[in-house]
Amino acid sequence: MSVGVASVPTVTINENLSTFAGLPVRAWPLDGEPVEGPAAWRISPGLEAARGEFALRLEELADYTTVEALVVGDWGDCYENPAPIGELVAAAPRMPGLRALFLAEMTFEECEISWIRLGDVAPLFEVFGALEVLRIRGSEALRLGPVRHETLRELTFESGGLPREVVRDVGASDFPALRHLELWLGTPDYGGDATAEDLAGILSGERLPALRHLGLRNAEIADEVAAALAHAPVVPRLATLDLSLGLLGDAGVRALLAGQDLSGLERLDLHHHVVSEEALGALAAALPGVVLDTGDSQLGERYRYVAVGE
Incomplete structure (x- = not known):
């Protein structure tokens, strides 16, 4: 399967996805008829689930079918318990x-985006060598560290506040x-707490030779970006540049106009802005x-x- 760039609702995160990576999302355990054809499987034991339930459901799913796309919901007290990285690594x-x-x-x-506790996500890059799409929501206790991945084509960190260490690690x-x-x-x-200077590794493009879409979104510091x-x-x-969801103002637009030629872009997304x-x-x-x-x-x-805070 070749996974395409996912399209995900961006502001009012008020409903779960119905499709992910071009596949219909189906809940596991199944509630109804067996699934015909590939699906993106969603495991979400819920707020009051015991810690071991996510691992159990993941094991059941791996017994049931070949897993090409996985959506992880609430693993149980997600605002206190870190994401089940160890369980995912063990199942890899x-x-x-x-x-x-x-x-x-x-x-x-289910959980405000700023409350979602994650932890160290670097092992995901190490054990899932065939990944093409990785989206991570939340930023509480988020850690990354410099990583390398050969096949990843789409990487997204959704947050109300992304730590500068993570921004720097992406650039490294x-x-x-x-x-x-x-x-x-x-x-x-x-x-x-990231600054524009923390984006230097990303903006150099040295470690991103294939990059065509860059989104630096939901930024209070949009003018500096x-x-x-x-x-x-x-x-x-780049084909597309996305500075949407933040507080881009006239100063930011003037900086873009005074800088390098942007006419090679196909699309420039600034929606949710304060520009005159x-x-x-x-x-x-x-x-x-x-x-x-x-x-x-x-x-x-x-x-x-x-646009997205708490």
Whole structure:
């Protein structure tokens, strides 16, 4: 199976996915008829589940079918217990064909994004050598460290605040096949303490030779990020650049306009912003061949927030 770039709801995380990595999501254990054809299997024992239940369900699933895509929901007290990384690592030899993994796919009613406790996710890169898509939601106690993965094509960290150490570790990691990288930087109110300087490893593009889509989203520091992108070596190779969900303003747009030529982009996504109509007009005039998403202006709002926080 070749896994395509997943399309995931981005702001109001109020329902679980119905598809992931191009496959229908089915809950395990099954409630109803057997599944015909490949599926993305969702295991979510729930808030009050005993710690061992996730491992049991994962073992049952591996006995039942070949697992190509896995969606991990609430493993039990997810705001106190770290993600079941050890259980996933232990099961890895029984899932050699795993191509797509979504860790902590929960709605805000199941657990607020800033409450999801994760832990060290580096072992996932080590044991799932065939992974093409990895999405991780949450950032509490999140750790990564520099890693290398040969086949990963899409990597996303969704958070209300991404720690600077994780941002730096992504930039120090080697992903020769990665085409889609998405970081929700968030706000310091929820642990998002990264600065534009912490993006240096990513913006150099040295370890991301195949990158075509870069999303630096949900950023309170969107203007500073835009200024760093204005002269970043990675930008000319991109097809799409996504600065949406944050607090991008006129200063950020002016920095983009004063920087390198962006006309090679296919799409520039700025939706959920605080940019003036005048600055948006200047941007549109400068990039007539680029699809711009400038919807969801927050300019008239009394209080301005990144789209995803708590």
